[in-house]
Amino acid sequence: MPFPLTETMHQVMTPEGKIIGEVPLLSAEQLVKLYRWMVLGRAFSDRMVALQRQGRMGTFSALNGQEATSVGLAAPLQQKDWLAGSYREILSYLVKGVPMQAIMKLYRGYVSDDYSAEAHCLPIQIVLATQLPHMVGIAMALKYDRQPQVAVGVCGDGATSEGDFNEALNFAGVFKAPVVFVVQNNGWAISVPRSKQTAAQYIAHRGPAFGMPGYLVDGNDLFAVYKVVCDCVERARAGEGPALIEAITYRLGAHTTADDPKRYRPASDLTEWGKRDPILRFRAFLFDQHILSEKDNDVLHEEVTTEIEQAINRLEALPPQDCAQVYDLVYSELTPQLKAQRAQIMRELGRE
Amino acid sequence: MPRWTMIEALNNALALELEHDRRVLIFGEDVGKNGGVFRVTEGLQNRFGEERVFDTPLAESAIIGTAIGIAVYGLRPIAEIQFAGFSLLAFNQIVSQAAHMRSRSGGLYTVPLVIRAVFGGNVRSHEMHSDNIEGLFMHTPGIKIVIPSNPYDAKGLLHAAIADPDPVLLLEHMRLYRSFRQEVPAEYYTVPIGKAVVVHEGSDVTVIAYGAMVAVALEAAKQLESSDEASVEVVELRTIAPMDEQTIADSVNKTGRAVVVHEAARTGGVGAEIVAVINQHCLYALLKPVERVTSPDTPFPIPTVEDLLIPTPGRVVNAIRRTLEA
Numbered sequence: 001m002p003f004p005l006t007e008t009m010h011q012v013m014t015p016e017g018k019i020i021g022e023v024p025l026l027s028a029e030q031l032v033k034l035y036r037w038m039v040l041g042r043a044f045s046d047r048m049v050a051l052q053r054q055g056r057m058g059t060f061s062a063l064n065g066q067e068a069t070s071v072g073l074a075a076p077l078q079q080k081d082w083l084a085g086s087y088r089e090i091l092s093y094l095v096k097g098v099p100m101q102a103i104m105k106l107y108r109g110y111v112s113d114d115y116s117a118e119a120h121c122l123p124i125q126i127v128l129a130t131q132l133p134h135m136v137g138i139a140m141a142l143k144y145d146r147q148p149q150v151a152v153g154v155c156g157d158g159a160t161s162e163g164d165f166n167e168a169l170n171f172a173g174v175f176k177a178p179v180v181f182v183v184q185n186n187g188w189a190i191s192v193p194r195s196k197q198t199a200a201q202y203i204a205h206r207g208p209a210f211g212m213p214g215y216l217v218d219g220n221d222l223f224a225v226y227k228v229v230c231d232c233v234e235r236a237r238a239g240e241g242p243a244l245i246e247a248i249t250y251r252l253g254a255h256t257t258a259d260d261p262k263r264y265r266p267a268s269d270l271t272e273w274g275k276r277d278p279i280l281r282f283r284a285f286l287f288d289q290h291i292l293s294e295k296d297n298d299v300l301h302e303e304v305t306t307e308i309e310q311a312i313n314r315l316e317a318l319p320p321q322d323c324a325q326v327y328d329l330v331y332s333e334l335t336p337q338l339k340a341q342r343a344q345i346m347r348e349l350g351r352e
Numbered sequence: 353m354p355r356w357t358m359i360e361a362l363n364n365a366l367a368l369e370l371e372h373d374r375r376v377l378i379f380g381e382d383v384g385k386n387g388g389v390f391r392v393t394e395g396l397q398n399r400f401g402e403e404r405v406f407d408t409p410l411a412e413s414a415i416i417g418t419a420i421g422i423a424v425y426g427l428r429p430i431a432e433i434q435f436a437g438f439s440l441l442a443f444n445q446i447v448s449q450a451a452h453m454r455s456r457s458g459g460l461y462t463v464p465l466v467i468r469a470v471f472g473g474n475v476r477s478h479e480m481h482s483d484n485i486e487g488l489f490m491h492t493p494g495i496k497i498v499i500p501s502n503p504y505d506a507k508g509l510l511h512a513a514i515a516d517p518d519p520v521l522l523l524e525h526m527r528l529y530r531s532f533r534q535e536v537p538a539e540y541y542t543v544p545i546g547k548a549v550v551v552h553e554g555s556d557v558t559v560i561a562y563g564a565m566v567a568v569a570l571e572a573a574k575q576l577e578s579s580d581e582a583s584v585e586v587v588e589l590r591t592i593a594p595m596d597e598q599t600i601a602d603s604v605n606k607t608g609r610a611v612v613v614h615e616a617a618r619t620g621g622v623g624a625e626i627v628a629v630i631n632q633h634c635l636y637a638l639l640k641p642v643e644r645v646t647s648p649d650t651p652f653p654i655p656t657v658e659d660l661l662i663p664t665p666g667r668v669v670n671a672i673r674r675t676l677e678a
């Protein structure tokens with residue numbers, strides 16, 4: 001077998017914030033920036049859930065608990081690298097350069113037309129694992145075009161049961177595409193635990209099965225995720241082909257604002273995983289290394305809160321969604337049918 | 353001018369595209385070394401290399417899924433699905449992904465993808481190989497569907513599909529692949545997507561058809577005209593979506609009678625849409641109810657009975673006669 005089965009979980013920092021491995025070479029400024037993203041992700045998620053409760057936002061999937069994986073998988077990417085994930089990867093999208101406004105508009109029911117072309121992210125995926133073949137295709141195109149970029153496809157543990165997950169890995173292996181797959185194994189697919197998705201011990205084992213290395217990583221350890229993603233991305237960039245990373249993390253929130261995890265999940269889980277909170281762990285390191293003070297931390301939280309509030313204010317000041325726009329986005333040019341339907345609704349709404 | 357079968361015309365179009373545009377890539381099952389199970393891609397891998405024309409693992413969803421990524425990136429993928437009936441394994445990728453990428457991304461990304469797939473009856477193929485699936489995809493905003501009836505149109509529509517910025521499904525009828533030859537220019541030309549054509553002029557009744565049913569409609573027209581029973585106009589759609597309503601309406605408003613013919617099952621099919629178009633644009637010109645001649649609402653007829661159950665010139669003649677009754 002060209003790639004051994006990996007049973008060791010990569011870890012750099014224990015849940016208490018003690019260093020047991022090699023810390024990536026990052027400046028104090030870079031470290032604080034990564035921490036800021038994690039804090040922003042948590043605050044953004046909490047605020048979105050609160051806005052949903054107030055009827056100001058549609059159904060939202062909380063991101064809590066997965067900040068280390070989300071930030072750690074996106075931060076090593078260059079601007080022109082490609083990224084696609086699902087609704088649980090919103091924080092990765094923000095790190096990659098998708099404006100907060102684009103995400104907020106999506107969840108408020110607007111046309112999501114604020115994705116920046118420079119961010120190189122595909123629209124947030126809804127149909128599980130479907131984005132992975134897209135990333136393989138982009139990676140194949142990059143390889144054909146002799147471009148130095150890579151593509152990163154992210155999904156959850158539930159999505160690994162989908163055909164597209166397995167088809168994507170198989171194509172990536174066969175075509176030696178410069179793509180890195182990251183599975184955010186957060187333990188739950190709505191109410192179904194990881195143990196019921198696959199009888200295999202680890203999802204990472206499927207890497208060697210498809211002819212690529214598979215890595216297990218502590219998904220609540222920012223440094224570990226960052227390091228393994230860096231290694232896999234550089235390997236893909238060097239033309240050595242795809243890799244699969246399984247990041248073990250935990251969904252501290254509900255699946256979405258429409259879900260009640262008390263129906264299926266023991267409260268003790270939260271106590272246990274609360275101790276492994278990725279933000280607290282990284283903060284302990286930053287405090288310990290005197291990279292961040294309590295005061296810095298307070299200021300940073302205030303800044304993040306302000307940034308989010310300003311985005312909400314801008315969002316809520318937007319004019320209502322123009323219903324004509326949905327007609328214009330279907331084809332490059334309006335078909336005669338759409339032209340007629342659009343004209344008719346404009347007449348009926350008195351907007352001629 | 354060369355006289356080519358539809359297969360040869362398509363092969364020529366693909367070769368021209370590969371020659372002139374390095375963004376064009378062709379892939380699917382058996383399209384490389386084997387040149388496709390029907391030889392549409394014959395010789396292309398030899399001539400243009402494995403990077404441009406390649407075989408994939410057998411996974412329709414990933415064929416279309418990777419093609420979407422390749423198209424979003426900016427290349428011009430032409431993905432072959434070996435039989436249209438197998439495209440349902442890629443249904444999500446076609447319907448929810450390729451077709452919706454433009455709207456889901458707020459217009460940021462486009463999917464200039466061509467999906468080629470063979471289908472169609474009267475060739476005694478085994479189940480699932482003949483399935484007419486155009487109706488399933490016609491209900492999908494965001495894709496275009498073209499179905500040629502002859503070698504000339506097949507080549508021109510394929511060129512137009514590749515030039516189109518949106519995903520196009522090109523459905524090639526198996527029976528038409530090698531059934532006849534036609535003069536086809538060896539150089540590049542396009543046949544416009546979204547335009548129907550009057551292939552035979554007449555004044556008493558309009559028959560609307562596409563794909564292999566065009567020849568059936570023309571044969572019916574010939575029979576009725578040789579017996580001086582009726583002057584039959586035949587409209588060929590060429591594009592199923594978006595449908596050319598104007599050409600249908602102009603013809604039916606002229607003749608006052610219409611017969612819709614397709615090989616697919618009846619209920620909720622392309623014919624139902626055509627009847628709705630006629631209803632909207634031609635109701636007061638109609639002298640009789642519109643007739644539909646289709647295959648039955650069964651799974652595609654099995655080989656031993658398909659010739660009886662797929663529309664025949666005789667059944668089209670009968671339908672036309674019903675529209676002519678006093």
